[in-house]
Each structure stands twice: as structure tokens, then as C-alpha cells.
Amino acid sequence: MTFTHWENRSVVVTGGTRGIGLGIAELFARQGAAVLLTGRDGEAAREVAEGLARETGGRVAGMGVDLRSPEAIEGMAAEAVRRHGAVDVLCANAGIFPEKPLREMTADDVDEVLDVNLRGSILAVRACLPAMERAGRGRIVLTSSITGPTTGYAGWSHYGASKAGQVGFLRGAALELAPHGITVNAVLPGNVRTEGLVGLGEEYLSGMRASIPLGRLGETADIAHAVLFLASDEAAFITGQTLTVDGGQTLPECLDAMAPPLA
Numbered sequence: 001m002t003f004t005h006w007e008n009r010s011v012v013v014t015g016g017t018r019g020i021g022l023g024i025a026e027l028f029a030r031q032g033a034a035v036l037l038t039g040r041d042g043e044a045a046r047e048v049a050e051g052l053a054r055e056t057g058g059r060v061a062g063m064g065v066d067l068r069s070p071e072a073i074e075g076m077a078a079e080a081v082r083r084h085g086a087v088d089v090l091c092a093n094a095g096i097f098p099e100k101p102l103r104e105m106t107a108d109d110v111d112e113v114l115d116v117n118l119r120g121s122i123l124a125v126r127a128c129l130p131a132m133e134r135a136g137r138g139r140i141v142l143t144s145s146i147t148g149p150t151t152g153y154a155g156w157s158h159y160g161a162s163k164a165g166q167v168g169f170l171r172g173a174a175l176e177l178a179p180h181g182i183t184v185n186a187v188l189p190g191n192v193r194t195e196g197l198v199g200l201g202e203e204y205l206s207g208m209r210a211s212i213p214l215g216r217l218g219e220t221a222d223i224a225h226a227v228l229f230l231a232s233d234e235a236a237f238i239t240g241q242t243l244t245v246d247g248g249q250t251l252p253e254c255l256d257a258m259a260p261p262l263a
Contacts, residue, residue, distance in 0.1 A: 004232040006031040010084035011231070012076065013037045014067065014124055015094025017048045019194035020143060023220025024091050024227050029058035031228065034084040038065040038076055038094070059084070067094055067120030077127035087131040089231045092121040093143040095162070097196065099155045110158050117162035122169055125184070129177075138182040139231040140173070142166050143223070146188050149242065150250050163188075167242055174240030183239035185230045190246025192218035213248035213258060 011028045015021035016037025025037040029052050037052075039045040042064020049062030061083055065076045080087045095117045100109050125140055132138030147153050148160030149167045167186060174184040191208040198205070209217060226245045229235055244250060252258050 003234065004031075006033040009033045009088040010080055010086045011035050011089040011091065012080050012087055012124075012128065013091040013093055014065065014076075014120070015039065015143075016091075017041070017045050017062070019196060020189065020192060020220050020223050021091070021093040022048065022052075023224040024093060024143075025060065026052055026056065027221065027224040027228055028089075028091075028231075029053070029056040029060050032058065033089070034059040036061050036063065036076070036080045036083060038063055040064065040066055067124070068115045070123050073120070073123045073127045076124070077131065080128075081131050086135055087128045087138070088135070089139045089141070090124060090128045091141050091143070091227055091231070092124045094120060095143065095145075097156060097159045100158065101155055102157055105158060113158045113162050114165070117159070118165040118169070121166055125173060129182075132177075132182050133180050136181050138177075138180070139235075140170075140177075140182065140184045141227045141230045142170055142184075142186040143227075144186040144188050144242065146190050146244060146246050146250055149188055150244065170242075171240050178239055183230075183235070185235075185238060185240070186242045187223055187226045187230070188242050188244045188246070189223050190218055190244070190249040192220060192223060194220065208249075211249055211252075211255065212246070213251060216247065218245065218247060 011033045013021050013025045016025040017039035025035050029035050037049055045062030045064055049060045053060040063079055065072045121142055144166045145163040148163035152160055170184045170186050223245055226243050
């Protein structure tokens, strides 16, 4: 929980119709912020937004945005300003993670992942800059991953490259935007219980639980609270940084390094 007064803040969440993005949008709405969430399917985005507004009593709108389209991304920023008067926070969360072994990977497979996860994040930041610069402040929080910046996973090398690229981007962007009062940071989630993760099957989920010292998968709220902090007034002196939220998954050298239960 932070002490920031969110009632006068405008928040944009890309990929906000499900999973981590939905958790982020819900938490900001419950804090009183005006939220614009996006998804590739406009109708689904509007339905999710209407449901969140009813559930939280907050101001939530939804719109369809294809992050491969610069024009659509510019329209997203314009819509947030039209509806809520500003863009105080951008949560560049949208991402895809199709599995594809390197030997089978095509140029189109690479382009799709990089276009959505990396290029889409960069263009979303660029689109929201004018509103933030006018206000003389802003918060940008990227949803990266432990996969790429910290770890690797066979079958997701293009995904890992996109997430590592986000971290490289944020460091340069943080330097460039600091004089404008805009901070740029990222959360690096570990394995979080979302629709996509559950779809990988129980064997995968069990293996992941066994590799997490805290003994459980993350929940979307775990990531959302980290994002809320980085977007808050209390985090005003933090920029260019990454916050790993993984239950300790990246700590042990191997499974044998996991501590035995306390007697």
C-alpha cells in the first residue's frame, strides 16, 4: 500500500484484459485511479473494463490496440488524454510467449514476438511522452521477466531476447527522461499463475513450484503491488531499475541448493 492519492491519476495498462495486466488494472482501479486498459480485441477490452468498473466502483475504460501498429498506439495515448485529461502512468505490460524451438523458428516468429513485446513497449512509451512532458512528471513501468534478463528457458529464446531488450531500453530511456521528471522502471516476474501459465499443464506447474523457495507460484496481485509502488510518489527517486518478483526462484544455483524445511 502506498500513500499516493490516486484519485487524480490517469493510468494506461497495455495487455490489461487478462493475467498480470488485468491484475494491474484492477489494483489501480481499486486505488481510485482512472484506468484505460487495452487488448488486441476491442470488444473484449471494453467488456473487461465494464466488469472492473462495476466490481471496483472505479473509472475504467477499455479499447482495442494492436501494439504492432504505431497509429493504434498513438491513438491509445490520445484516448487516455481525451477521457482522463492526462497520462500519469504507463504500464507497458502486453506480451506474448509462444513456444518455438530455435531450429523451427522462422523470421515471422521472431518478428511477432519482438514487435509486440519490445517494439510495442518502446512505441507505447513514445506515444505517452507528450502528455507526461506537459505535466512535468510521469511513471513508466515495464513488465519484463526473469526469462531473458536473468535466466533462460529452452523454446523461448525469442521471448527471452524481447524481455532482455526491454531492460536495455529502460536504462537509456530513464537517462533521457529523467530531466522531465519521468521515471522508467521494470518488474521482472517469475512464474505467475495466469491463464497462459496454467495452459502449459500441471507437469510444468509442479516443476515450477519445486523451483521456487517460497513454495508457490506467484499471483497477479504480487506483481500488481510491485507496479503500484514503482508508479507511486514514494518511488520518485527510483529510475532505471528492475525489481524481481519471483518468490526467490532465481536465488538457488540448483534444486539441491534449496534449504530443507526447518525442524
